[in-house]
Amino acid sequence: METTAKRVQQPSPVPSAAAAAHAPVQQTLERYSRRHRRDASPVSAEVMAAEQAAREQRERKANPYQLDWQSQGTMLYLQSRAGAPVPLVNGDRVAAFDMDGTLIRTRSGRKFPTGRTDWLWLLPCIPDRLRKLHADGWKLVIFTNQNGISTGNQPVADIKGKILDIIKDVGVPMSAFVASADDLYRKPAVNMWSFMTAQHNGGIPVNKDMSVYVGDAAGRPAAWDGDDKTKKDFSASDRKFAHNCGISFYTPEEYFLHEKPAKFS
Numbered sequence: 450m451e452t453t454a455k456r457v458q459q460p461s462p463v464p465s466a467a468a469a470a471h472a473p474v475q476q477t478l479e480r481y482s483r484r485h486r487r488d489a490s491p492v493s494a495e496v497m498a499a500e501q502a503a504r505e506q507r508e509r510k511a512n513p514y515q516l517d518w519q520s521q522g523t524m525l526y527l528q529s530r531a532g533a534p535v536p537l538v539n540g541d542r543v544a545a546f547d548m549d550g551t552l553i554r555t556r557s558g559r560k561f562p563t564g565r566t567d568w569l570w571l572l573p574c575i576p577d578r579l580r581k582l583h584a585d586g587w588k589l590v591i592f593t594n595q596n597g598i599s600t601g602n603q604p605v606a607d608i609k610g611k612i613l614d615i616i617k618d619v620g621v622p623m624s625a626f627v628a629s630a631d632d633l634y635r636k637p638a639v640n641m642w643s644f645m646t647a648q649h650n651g652g653i654p655v656n657k658d659m660s661v662y663v664g665d666a667a668g669r670p671a672a673w674d675g676d677d678k679t680k681k682d683f684s685a686s687d688r689k690f691a692h693n694c695g696i697s698f699y700t701p702e703e704y705f706l707h708e709k710p711a712k713f714s
């Protein structure tokens with residue numbers, strides 16, 4: 450009898466030895482067994498719901514306008530989720546922007562970004578200006594060539610995440626269209642613009658006389674700003690894009706800093 454009692458007491462997960470001594474052995478074992486089953490059991494629905502709510506809260510913070518990436522062929526674009534509290538704007542006046550070298554530059558100083566967070570506003574005034582345009586009823590759109598996605602030089606997740614980060618930092622909803630390959634969607638081809646106006650403006654015709662496109666690929670020669678160190682623009686594809694869309698073109702310096710139009714070839 451004594452041997453059996455010793456063996457039974459060995460697992461002894463009971464917190465209080467005094468309580469265990471007074472409780473029938475069988476009852477103690479059952480309690481241990483119940484607790485063990487509880488520990489090993491699947492996570493309860495309540496806990497899973499709380500975890501899901503926490504995940505959604507984190508996502509709402511990172512993506513406050515509830516924008517989802519969609520694709521049309523090789524082109525990527527943002528769409529408001531159904532029921533988003535602040536959806537993307539539809540309207541007749543479009544203020545459209547190139548991204549790299551126009552709204553932002555790399556933080557690293559490199560030509561191509563090293564990752565999702567390698568960016569800074571090109572000019573400190575830009576986010577305020579974008580907020581003002583939104584408040585005045587403009588539809589804000591980014592049109593960006595990102596051929597690095599198709600060549601494998603830029604992870605698509607970095608580009609998608611960076612654009613959401615930029616929009617979050619501005620604090621107003623912005624549409625975005627990304628040409629991910631060197632094909633029919635790449636600026637200066639007009640197809641990103643045509644797709645936006647035909648399918649992502651709520652059926653509202655765009656007033657081309659009022660609408661603008663701002664980009665740094667403007668065909669400006671070396672030292673266009675009087676600084677010998679300034680290189681020539683790598684292309685004129687932004688200027689040509691605006692021309693093909695039939696809307697006014699500005700360089701970032703002309704649009705954001707009200708500088709006089711620079712010469713170009």
Ligand SMILES: [Mg+2]
Pocket residue numbers: 547548549550551664665666
């Ligand atoms: Mg650019």
